[in-house]
Amino acid sequence: MKLRKVLLPEGVQDLLIDDCIYRRQIEDKFMENFKQSGYMEVSSPALEYYDLFSRDYLANNGDNTFKLIDTDGKILVLRPDCTVPIVRILSTKMKDFVFPLRLCYVQDVFRIDEEQAGKKREFRQAGVELFGIDSYKADVEVIIIAIESLKHLGLENFQIDIGQTKLLRGILETMGVEEEIKQLIVQNMEDKNLVALNNLIEQLSIEEDIKSTLKQLPKLFGDPEEVLGEINSLPLTPSMKEAVEELEMICKKVEEYGLREYIKLDLGMITTLKYYSGVIFKGFTKDLGKVLLSGGRYDELLRDFDMDIPATGFAFSVNKVTKALKIQRNLEVQDKKHILLLEDENSGATSDVLNALRQKGYIAEVNLLENKKDLKEYIKRRKIDEIIKVDENANINTVGDLEGI
Amino acid sequence: MQKVKIAVTKGRLLKHTIELLERAGIDCRPLKEDNRKLVFLLPDYNIEIILLKAADVPTYVEHGVVDMGIAGKDVLLEQEKQLYEVVDLKFGKCRFAVAGIPSMKDGKKHLVVATKYPNVAKRYFAQKGQSVEIIKQEGSVELAPLMGLSDVIVDIVETGKTLKENGLVVLEEIADISARLILNEVSYKTKKKEITAIIDLIEKAVGS
Numbered sequence: 136m137k138l139r140k141v142l143l144p145e146g147v148q149d150l151l152i153d154d155c156i157y158r159r160q161i162e163d164k165f166m167e168n169f170k171q172s173g174y175m176e177v178s179s180p181a182l183e184y185y186d187l188f189s190r191d192y193l194a195n196n197g198d199n200t201f202k203l204i205d206t207d208g209k210i211l212v213l214r215p216d217c218t219v220p221i222v223r224i225l226s227t228k229m230k231d232f233v234f235p236l237r238l239c240y241v242q243d244v245f246r247i248d249e250e251q252a253g254k255k256r257e258f259r260q261a262g263v264e265l266f267g268i269d270s271y272k273a274d275v276e277v278i279i280i281a282i283e284s285l286k287h288l289g290l291e292n293f294q295i296d297i298g299q300t301k302l303l304r305g306i307l308e309t310m311g312v313e314e315e316i317k318q319l320i321v322q323n324m325e326d327k328n329l330v331a332l333n334n335l336i337e338q339l340s341i342e343e344d345i346k347s348t349l350k351q352l353p354k355l356f357g358d359p360e361e362v363l364g365e366i367n368s369l370p371l372t373p374s375m376k377e378a379v380e381e382l383e384m385i386c387k388k389v390e391e392y393g394l395r396e397y398i399k400l401d402l403g404m405i406t407t408l409k410y411y412s413g414v415i416f417k418g419f420t421k422d423l424g425k426v427l428l429s430g431g432r433y434d435e436l437l438r439d440f441d442m443d444i445p446a447t448g449f450a451f452s453v454n455k456v457t458k459a460l461k462i463q464r465n466l467e468v469q470d471k472k473h474i475l476l477l478e479d480e481n482s483g484a485t486s487d488v489l490n491a492l493r494q495k496g497y498i499a500e501v502n503l504l505e506n507k508k509d510l511k512e513y514i515k516r517r518k519i520d521e522i523i524k525v526d527e528n529a530n531i532n533t534v535g536d537l538e539g540i
Numbered sequence: 541m542q543k544v545k546i547a548v549t550k551g552r553l554l555k556h557t558i559e560l561l562e563r564a565g566i567d568c569r570p571l572k573e574d575n576r577k578l579v580f581l582l583p584d585y586n587i588e589i590i591l592l593k594a595a596d597v598p599t600y601v602e603h604g605v606v607d608m609g610i611a612g613k614d615v616l617l618e619q620e621k622q623l624y625e626v627v628d629l630k631f632g633k634c635r636f637a638v639a640g641i642p643s644m645k646d647g648k649k650h651l652v653v654a655t656k657y658p659n660v661a662k663r664y665f666a667q668k669g670q671s672v673e674i675i676k677q678e679g680s681v682e683l684a685p686l687m688g689l690s691d692v693i694v695d696i697v698e699t700g701k702t703l704k705e706n707g708l709v710v711l712e713e714i715a716d717i718s719a720r721l722i723l724n725e726v727s728y729k730t731k732k733k734e735i736t737a738i739i740d741l742i743e744k745a746v747g748s
Contacts, residue, residue: 327624421730424604
């Protein structure tokens with residue numbers, strides 16, 4: 136019991152000094168990119184009604200939300216996701232806004248993850264949502280923002296993989312098998328459990344053409360040109376062709392922005408999250424085996440809020456991006472000159488001096504220690520760059536030797 | 541060529557793994573040297589092999605500190621980690637089964653189950669709609685029903701010899717088990733060329 140007074144629960148952490156600087160630096164740069172592209176910040180509360188997230192397609196989150204009971208017995212949750220609350224805001228407070236509506240945020244999300252799996256249960260997300268445009272150009276816009284934001288942070292070796300949920304959906308539509316089997320195919324495709332997937336497909340009584348396309352799909356990822364070439368050589372239905380064309384247009388447009396080197400295609404990228412309804416994407420770097428960002432089109436979610444508004448967006452995992460930058464050693468605390476002012480009983484000019492120094496961008500603090508030994512220790516440990524003193528005539532003198540004080 | 545890191549399960553599976561890799565044409569001599577090293581470099585394909593306990597292989601792969609791993613399906617079923625399972629390596633074959641003394645066949649309303657695989661047991665009985673109490677064990681699970689700790693056990697069964705010697709029989713089969721090649725979801729994308737090459741070699745060796 137005593138330990139609980141000093142230890143932290145699983146999956147949460149304190150950030151000390153440098154880590155706070157990094158976080159602010161990274162989030163500021165994200166926000167700068169979002170806002171420069173016309174996105175407006177919104178913020179939703181950490182507490183929401185459980186019902187908001189209880190829809191079956193969110194069940195994924197529903198079971199691992201932190202729940203609280205309100206005084207009137209209603210169930211509350213700590214926000215497990217940022218997009219759903221923003222859609223709630225849109226449906227209740229911003230319906231009459233002019234579209235396209237561009238919103239952005241940086242917020243904590245809370246999820247119950249397996250304890251001791253080294254996973255965070257409280258983590259930061261920074262993201263954008265673009266409402267009201269159903270053209271692929273909206274998808275391109277958010278993909279470009281993801282790329283530009285990571286470039287702005289100085290992240291190297293990263294790639295955005297783009298997938299298309301309409302493709303698998305197009306294949307499944309034509310198949311006369313039970314819904315349960317289709318779900319199993321989607322699940323195994325998402326997990327890239329090729330062993331189970333191949334076994335499952337072999338047992339189905341469907342055309343050989345479809346079988347081979349289904350088996351090929353998880354392997355169709357990599358350079359856009361190659362992948363598009365391979366998929367176009369497979370027998371495609373008209374709806375699948377349309378889905379592929381959308382990807383082609385997206386790649387072409389990203390190329391026009393001169394960012395081709397950052398994108399890859401992954402036609403086997405699937406998400407069991409049903410609210411995604413078109414192009415989806417994820418970002419990685421080879422230096423960290425974790426997903427840095429994910430997003431896509433989610434028109435279906437808005438339909439559930441009785442809105443016929445197309446939507447696309449993505450979120451960065453700030454913690455993962457920070458980790459990747461640290462691994463690449465691309466994070467630095469800007470070193471400011473640190474000045475310590477020794478106060479003089481006779482001098483009244485202290486505040487002017489401090490203001491002048493701070494305006495120059497230095498860190499200026501006043502000495503509060505009386506004891507010379509403590510002061511010396513403090514100067515050494517805090518790596519003070521310069522010690523100054525102000526005399527009666529408001530002249531600033533550098534103190535070279537502490538012994539003389 | 542980028543280095544590919546592979547986590548391999550120590551012990552029983554290691555021998556089979558080495559055989560497989562050699563059949564795939566990858567020189568494994570460094571692995572066979574009798575020493576206490578845990579990290580080995582196979583210069584042929586720029587592969588680094590890391591030896592781990594079975595239960596740790598999926599963890600290393602999920603976190604992306606290694607790119608690939610070779611682990612038993614038993615461990616994968618128990619842990620349900622987020623990773624890709626791409627090849628059935630066809631060795632280390634056994635099965636998950638419910639076992640107990642022969643008279644347990646008649647069934648009981650509430651079963652006490654001893655197992656090293658609580659998640660597998662929980663899922664299996666939940667899906668059957670059978671009410672159970674699970675007691676987690678670390679080893680010699682066969683003892684539990686004999687000593688009266690549990691009604692039945694859920695464990696991996698290879699030949700059934702251990703069960704037989706302890707007077708137990710297989711009551712129900714749960715799932716077939718074999719070793720699998722698993723991948724980190726990001727590595728598969730960012731080191732596609734290297735990893736695909738290794739998968740192809742291994743797939744061919746499995747087939748031969």
